[in-house]
Amino acid sequence: MSAEQQEQQFIIQRIYIKDVSFEAPNSPGVFTQEWNPDTNLDLNTLVNPLTNDNYEVELAITITVKSNDKTAFLVEVKQGGVFFITGYAQEQLNQLLAAYCPNILFPYAREVIASLVSKGSFPELHLSPINFDALYARRLQEEQQAGQPA
Secondary structure (H helix, E strand, C coil): CCCCCCCCEEEEEEEEEEEEEEECCCCCHHHHCCCCEEEEEEEEEEEEECCCCEEEEEEEEEEEEEECCEEEEEEEEEEEEEEEEECCCHHHHHHHHHHHHHHHHHHHHHHHHHHHHHHCCCCCCCCCCCCHHHHHHHHHHHHHHHHCCC
């Protein structure tokens, strides 16, 4: 390895809950009705470059569950992490930040969501794993297609 090549490093500095909210606006009435859940999941990631090869990655998950056209509960979690990443080419860095880091954060967010829903006295909610690599690849493809002349 030449002196010009930088050693690749990926270090988890910190994982934390940045924001959390649970609302059950129609409790306790929702518990007396037949349970017909309609679940909507909204997922977003945000990358904030910090200093000295440190990056904050935020995974935001919002789940709204309605039963019989009434909101049973709404849960929002922003799971954050600070990652030290150095020595990677820009393309690799982008994939680490957009796919690999959210993969690390997701199990923490999933556990928080499951706990909140359970404490709200609703049936268990277990989120299936999410393939962030596939989402990243699809986003890249969409950006490439949008950038091509019509």
